Amino acid sequence: MRHQLHVLRRQQQRRPRLFAIDRLLWVWLYRLWPRCLEVMVLVKPGTVVQWHRQGFRLFWRWRSRSGRPSVEREIRDLIRQMSSTNPLWGAPRIHGELLKLGIAVSQATVAKYMVRIRGTPSQNWRTFLRNHAEGIAAIDMFVVASASFHLLYVMIILAHDRREIVRAAVTAHQTAAWLSR
Structure with missing residues (x-):
């Protein structure tokens, strides 16, 4: 008082x-x-x-004013080098490799310092088809109703490299032997 x-x-x-x-x-x-x-x-x-x-x-x-400890410059450069030379490696893989080397950093730190790659690191579907077109064939099977309302079974094989029909077959009674021929 x-x-x-x-x-x-x-x-x-x-x-x-x-x-x-x-x-x-x-x-x-x-x-x-x-x-x-x-x-x-x-x-x-x-x-x-x-x-x-x-x-x-x-x-x-x-x-708590000190915050997180800073990562040394050599470790940051090593993370960037590993991520640029191995573009398919993600943060978990690089983190594991660093742990094997005895460098203790978190996976979030590795993800923070990784090199960002523009575009996809692997080929896309169109590139795959262009590279392997001569070895790929497409098979399509469908049913056609004839003028007399009978069902005909059609099989067409297309070659991708020249975009031409390699084989076409039509039958009224499909069997496994017909399909394998």
């Missing part, structure tokens, strides 16, 4: 101005004697509790 009156006398303005030392004193007093909130005159009890919480926030912010 005496400290509260001293703070009131110190001020010339209408609203008393509180310093950090005053707040620390009341928070310390609250920690020692929680019932002191019943006799508070200058501040509301909720305000002291709020200052207490702010103090904890400030303490933990100060405590």
Whole structure:
């Protein structure tokens, strides 16, 4: 109570101005004697509790100010080199290789420093067809109704490299022997 009156006398303005030392004193007093909130005159009890919480926030912010440790330049260069020379390797594979070398970094760090490759690292479907067209054939089988409403079974084999019909066969009664021929 005496400290509260001293703070009131110190001020010339209408609203008393509180310093950090005053707040620390009341928070310390609250920690020692929680019932002191019943006799508070200058501040509301909720305000002291709020200052207490702010103090904890400030303490933990100060405590965790260092952040994550930085990754050495040699390790970053090694990650970039490994990802550029092996474009099919992802972050899990490079992370595993670094662990085998005795370099302890997280997989997220490896993903952060990997070289971004534009485009797909492997060939797409169109490139695959262009490279292997001479060895690929397409087979299509379908049913045609004749003018007399009989069903005819048709099989056509197409070569991709020249886009021409290699073989065509028609039958009214399909069998496994006909299909294998």
